Amino acid sequence: AQTVTQSQPEMSVQEAETVTLSCTYDTSESDYYLFWYKQPPSRQMILVIRQEAYKQQNATENRFSVNFQKAAKSFSLKISDSQLGDAAMYFCAYRSAYLGTYKYIFGTGTRLKVLA
Amino acid sequence: ETGVTQTPRHLVMGMTNKKSLKCEQHLGHNAMYWYKQSAKKPLELMFVYSLEERVENNSVPSRFSPECPNSSHLFLHLHTLQPEDSALYLCASSQDERAYEQYFGPGTRLTVT
Numbered sequence: 322a323q324t325v326t327q328s329q330p331e332m333s334v335q336e337a338e339t340v341t342l343s344c345t346y347d348t349s350e351s352d353y354y355l356f357w358y359k360q361p362p363s364r365q366m367i368l369v370i371r372q373e374a375y376k377q378q379n380a381t382e383n384r385f386s387v388n389f390q391k392a393a394k395s396f397s398l399k400i401s402d403s404q405l406g407d408a409a410m411y412f413c414a415y416r417s418a419y420l421g422t423y424k425y426i427f428g429t430g431t432r433l434k435v436l437a
Numbered sequence: 438e439t440g441v442t443q444t445p446r447h448l449v450m451g452m453t454n455k456k457s458l459k460c461e462q463h464l465g466h467n468a469m470y471w472y473k474q475s476a477k478k479p480l481e482l483m484f485v486y487s488l489e490e491r492v493e494n495n496s497v498p499s500r501f502s503p504e505c506p507n508s509s510h511l512f513l514h515l516h517t518l519q520p521e522d523s524a525l526y527l528c529a530s531s532q533d534e535r536a537y538e539q540y541f542g543p544g545t546r547l548t549v550t
Contacts, residue, residue, distance in 0.1 A: 354537045429477060
């Protein structure tokens with residue numbers, strides 16, 4: 322069975338600085354997707370960034386980028402130029418790419434605090 | 438934030454009550470999901486519906502009963518719940534069961550007394 326581990330329950334970053342959130346996963350599958358979701362205090366979870374396992378190039382979305390290390394099963398999220406609005410819970414998630422698979426596996430989350 | 442809506446946002450119920458959670462998506466998606474979010478635990482997938490047919494049921498106790506009358510609406514009927522069922526219940530939708538992005542609602546905070 323697949324597992325997702327986020328070992329940092331809480332992180333803090335100074336405004337305008339860079340922070341990296343860690344995520345490791347375990348799977349025997351070769352084709353899958355990895356995601357970072359953000360859940361602000363308003364509770365509505367939104368997708369931040371996704372990575373297809375078959376792509377070697379790390380995904381980037383504006384200030385958000387990932388460091389995807391497939392062999393190490395590591396998928397960290399880097400937030401550059403942190404803003405107050407980045408404060409939220411961040412969840413790492415895994416999803417198999419095989420047809421008929423509906424299940425996302427989520428980590429326990431990392432609470433990010435942004436200090437003014 | 439109006440793509441997926443959930444009502445009510447907060448619910449307090451006794452263990453002998455019967456209540457229902459409602460989810461509605463305005464995105465034209467074909468798949469809908471119920472998740473349970475408890476403190477310091479990963480999101481737990483409860484149910485998945487694809488084109489109104491239940492395709493995933495993750496060993497959820499029978500006191501939780503889902504209903505999907507059409508592809509835009511999803512309900513979670515609750516009866517004789519336990520205090521440990523107190524949690525945030527999230528609804529999500531996706532284009533279909535193969536789409537990798539899910540769109541989440543704001544959740545219903547349920548407290549069982």
